[in-house]
Amino acid sequence: MDQTFSNQTFLKIVQGIVGEENATDDRAICASYSRDQHWHFVPAKNPAYVVRPGDKEEVREVLMLANKHKIPVIPYSTGINVRGLTIPVHDGSILLDLSRMNRIIEINPEMKTATVEPGVTFGMLLEQTKKYKLRPAFPDAPLTVSVLVNYYLRGIYQTSATDGHDHTLSYEMVLPNGELIKTGSRALSNMPYFRYGVGPDFTGMFNAHPGTCGVVTELTAKLYRLYDHRRAYFIGFDDVSTSQKFIYNLMNDELAASIRLVDNQSWLKGICGTFDFPYEKLPKFVLCMLVEGLAGIFEAKDNLVREYVKDAGGELLDFPEEFKRTFEDESLGGAEKSCMVFGLRGNYHCIGLYGPLTLAAKYYELHEKTALEVGIPKDHVHFYLDPIYSFHGQLCYFELDIFYDGSDPGFGAKLRSYNNKQFHKLLDLGIYGWFRPYAGIIEPTVERIGYLSEVWKKFLKVLDPNEIMNRGKLF
Amino acid sequence: MELEREEILSAIYHCVKCKLCSIASFHPREEWLPLCPSGQFYGYQAFYAPGKMEIFRALLEGEITEPSDGLLNAVYACTVCGACYEKCKQITSVELGAPDLFEAMRNELASKGWIPDVHKNIADKIKETRNAYGEIYEYKAETTERNADILYYIGCTARYRVPEIADAMLEIFNKLGIKYQVMDEEWCCGSVLFRTGQVEEAKELVAHNAEEIKKSGAKTVIFTCPGCLKTFEKNYPDMGVELVHSTQFLLRLGNIKVKKLDMEVAYHDPCHLGRDLGIYEEPRTVLKEVANVKEMKREREQAWCCGSGGGVKSAFDDFALWSATERLKEAKEAGAEALVSACPFCKRNLKEAAEKEIMAVYDIVELVNRCLEG
Numbered sequence: 001m002d003q004t005f006s007n008q009t010f011l012k013i014v015q016g017i018v019g020e021e022n023a024t025d026d027r028a029i030c031a032s033y034s035r036d037q038h039w040h041f042v043p044a045k046n047p048a049y050v051v052r053p054g055d056k057e058e059v060r061e062v063l064m065l066a067n068k069h070k071i072p073v074i075p076y077s078t079g080i081n082v083r084g085l086t087i088p089v090h091d092g093s094i095l096l097d098l099s100r101m102n103r104i105i106e107i108n109p110e111m112k113t114a115t116v117e118p119g120v121t122f123g124m125l126l127e128q129t130k131k132y133k134l135r136p137a138f139p140d141a142p143l144t145v146s147v148l149v150n151y152y153l154r155g156i157y158q159t160s161a162t163d164g165h166d167h168t169l170s171y172e173m174v175l176p177n178g179e180l181i182k183t184g185s186r187a188l189s190n191m192p193y194f195r196y197g198v199g200p201d202f203t204g205m206f207n208a209h210p211g212t213c214g215v216v217t218e219l220t221a222k223l224y225r226l227y228d229h230r231r232a233y234f235i236g237f238d239d240v241s242t243s244q245k246f247i248y249n250l251m252n253d254e255l256a257a258s259i260r261l262v263d264n265q266s267w268l269k270g271i272c273g274t275f276d277f278p279y280e281k282l283p284k285f286v287l288c289m290l291v292e293g294l295a296g297i298f299e300a301k302d303n304l305v306r307e308y309v310k311d312a313g314g315e316l317l318d319f320p321e322e323f324k325r326t327f328e329d330e331s332l333g334g335a336e337k338s339c340m341v342f343g344l345r346g347n348y349h350c351i352g353l354y355g356p357l358t359l360a361a362k363y364y365e366l367h368e369k370t371a372l373e374v375g376i377p378k379d380h381v382h383f384y385l386d387p388i389y390s391f392h393g394q395l396c397y398f399e400l401d402i403f404y405d406g407s408d409p410g411f412g413a414k415l416r417s418y419n420n421k422q423f424h425k426l427l428d429l430g431i432y433g434w435f436r437p438y439a440g441i442i443e444p445t446v447e448r449i450g451y452l453s454e455v456w457k458k459f460l461k462v463l464d465p466n467e468i469m470n471r472g473k474l475f
Numbered sequence: 476m477e478l479e480r481e482e483i484l485s486a487i488y489h490c491v492k493c494k495l496c497s498i499a500s501f502h503p504r505e506e507w508l509p510l511c512p513s514g515q516f517y518g519y520q521a522f523y524a525p526g527k528m529e530i531f532r533a534l535l536e537g538e539i540t541e542p543s544d545g546l547l548n549a550v551y552a553c554t555v556c557g558a559c560y561e562k563c564k565q566i567t568s569v570e571l572g573a574p575d576l577f578e579a580m581r582n583e584l585a586s587k588g589w590i591p592d593v594h595k596n597i598a599d600k601i602k603e604t605r606n607a608y609g610e611i612y613e614y615k616a617e618t619t620e621r622n623a624d625i626l627y628y629i630g631c632t633a634r635y636r637v638p639e640i641a642d643a644m645l646e647i648f649n650k651l652g653i654k655y656q657v658m659d660e661e662w663c664c665g666s667v668l669f670r671t672g673q674v675e676e677a678k679e680l681v682a683h684n685a686e687e688i689k690k691s692g693a694k695t696v697i698f699t700c701p702g703c704l705k706t707f708e709k710n711y712p713d714m715g716v717e718l719v720h721s722t723q724f725l726l727r728l729g730n731i732k733v734k735k736l737d738m739e740v741a742y743h744d745p746c747h748l749g750r751d752l753g754i755y756e757e758p759r760t761v762l763k764e765v766a767n768v769k770e771m772k773r774e775r776e777q778a779w780c781c782g783s784g785g786g787v788k789s790a791f792d793d794f795a796l797w798s799a800t801e802r803l804k805e806a807k808e809a810g811a812e813a814l815v816s817a818c819p820f821c822k823r824n825l826k827e828a829a830e831k832e833i834m835a836v837y838d839i840v841e842l843v844n845r846c847l848e849g
Binding site: 024026027028029031032033034036037039044046050052078079080081096099100121123124127128130142143144154165188275325326329330336337339340342343346347348405406407 | 521
């Protein structure tokens with residue numbers, strides 16, 4: 001920050017923009033934003049100010065002021081943040097809490113779209129879209145998270161395989177210089193329903209940076225059909241590789257709405273909604289699957305699924321009806337009980353990545369091997385696989401999970417050691433891409449991407465020449 | 476601080492900030508129903524449970540070394556209603572609950588003298604008058620039989636702010652011919668001191684009341700105030716007597732003759748009675764005998780707090796009344812013409828807010844007394 005005026009003067013100016021009650025430098029209020037669940041990698045750090053704008057004009061004024069005085073800005077949406085992505089890097093940062101901007105601007109059932117502000121959660125959105133028998137694509141994250149941020153951060157993994165990968169159609173973003181960028185068809189008209197409006201895919205170009213390029217104030221996303229006809233299946237497998245052929249068949253014939261392969265000691269508990277069940281007596285991996293569709297189509301799909309189940313090489317598990325209902329809720333209505341994984345040992349660590357189904361067994365094998373090498377017990381090692389339609393490249397989301405006691409600093413050291421080794425090993429084995437810009441992941445990655453990293457840096461420099469958008473962590 | 480530092484930090488480090496604690500269970504109804512009055516009203520992360528835990532961590536780890544307005548507001552503008560913990564424990568099965576943590580945080584702050592002036596004043600009033608309101612007159616209540624098995628502990632709020640509740644309870648005893656005692660020198664139970672972290676100041680009250688009750692020879696102490704009952708359960712030594720809420724007592728009387736009112740009412744679960752003591756069914760069973768009960772969307776473990784407890788009514792009245800207004804709107808939405816609770820503190824705040832909302836507010840014992848054929 002340049003030293004043209006005092007912190008108090010700066011605060012007064014910001015309060016003049018957003019209202020006195022919506023900007024503070026109180027140390028305790030700032031401390032409440034100082035950590036997320038990733039404290040073993042990203043230590044606590046207070047922002048200097050917390051600012052809560054109420055609309056895009058206030059966002060614009062605050063950003064321009066911050067840009068002028070070179071003050072770092074960390075956008076923050078609904079308060080559920082992971083991997084240190086909203087923890088300040090530099091002293092004197094502004095935490096831009098966007099939770100007041102929680103309007104659902106439009107639900108358009110004819111276009112099957114929703115336009116939302118950053119403070120809208122998946123729960124808030126489903127409450128409204130279900131009136132039209134529509135739903136958003138859900139991440140397997142608490143339904144208290146922001147729709148806009150999850151879609152903007154990257155095309156998300158989702159609890160329904162049929163939704164595909166990219167849910168964002170267009171958005172508008174305020175840049176540090178105060179200019180407003182509109183992507184997709186939004187740039188040309190008041191119809192924000194098409195992603196590729198003009199020139200390159202700008203909607204995609206601003207996604208998934210290790211920091212942010214600006215502040216997205218409005219985003220239009222796809223909505224998906226809710227069907228009345230559904231059936232859940234649970235199939236046990238003794239290993240990952242046996243399940244691969246069955247998953248391939250389901251994906252190739254586009255039969256299942258939700259397919260999740262999980263081990264029997266972690267996510268399965270949330271999917272079923274209870275800790276109280278003899279999960280340890282089940283086969284080591286359980287494939288949770290949901291078939292849905294219109295009358296007629298549903299029955300046809302279901303018949304084909306039953307045929308595949310016979311030859312799956314697994315065991316069809318007879319779970320209670322309430323487990324099936326919970327799985328349906330969690331898959332197509334937003335994750336709530338799934339968060340019971342937090343109750344396993346308190347905290348969780350994961351490396352989420354995209355890769356082909358063909359490497360599924362190898363990813364798991366490598367996960368277990370590296371964990372054991374750094375002294376992480378075998379019973380802390382867990383796995384999650386989500387195939388994604390339309391399955392070109394046999395695209396899957398993988399999660400290499402470790403559930404642990406977050407109050408144990410010794411375990412934190414083991415996890416850091418795990419990451420240092422595993423990032424390189426996974427890159428050597430072959431992945432399509434990382435799910436999140438985890439701490440320490442960008443350095444070994446950038447080494448391998450050649451001149452693209454130079455282009456990337458220059459692109460960010462154009463958008464954010466003063467580097468105020470929380471990029472210091474990585475670039 | 477009663478809790479050990481390591482125990483507290485371990486609990487704080489188990490919060491992964493999912494913030495599911497801020498809403499009522501979403502499935503299967505799929506409605507977005509906020510659960511944290513403080514967070515909903517003030518908005519900053521500091522006012523939600525995960526933010527408050529982060530503040531407590533920063534305090535214990537030496538990152539916050541000075542008091543500030545934001546600190547006192549975040550810590551004390553919380554009714555310690557426990558709704559966050561009820562939701563959290565379903566998911567995380569964490570054992571040390573947020574209300575215990577937040578009371579420990581207040582205790583930590585109070586030990587440094589970092590406490591709102593209004594709460595200090597309450598402690599001064601109690602020291603001077605032995606009641607939380609600093610009143611010097613006496614509520615008129617007469618023992619009907621010395622050494623009666625039943626002792627009615629009236630509590631400060633029913634004595635000095637909503638005496639219609641104490642009146643109703645006493646009339647019920649009389650109509651049913653039940654002999655009872657009231658304490659000659661009933662002192663404040665200390666609830667407000669415990670809830671605001673002023674534990675040391677409460678010790679004298681505990682010693683006095685416990686001694687008086689032991690001397691009375693009563694076998695059962697009845698409370699219309701769940702805050703008092705919780706305090707006796709949690710903070711008092713074992714006095715060898717049974718502690719029961721008025722609704723539990725009425726239910727155990729069995730078939731008392733009442734004439735049911737033609738009135739649609741919603742029942743508001745008091746936090747101390749429900750979440751703290753697990754008493755959900757008895758009030759409903761009694762209320763169904765005297766009125767037609769409509770359930771609100773947020774009820775039992777996931778009831779929306781009235782906004783009054785934890786020292787909020789005295790220090791943050793605008794927030795308290797906003798919370799109560801939210802509850803009254805919910806009762807209206809449920810089709811109720813009156814809102815009924817089982818707590819003098821809830822009634823007082825809800826009634827004050829209801830003056831704008833134009834809705835009747837009662838305590839269960841008032842309706843029972845009205846319906847009781849004397």
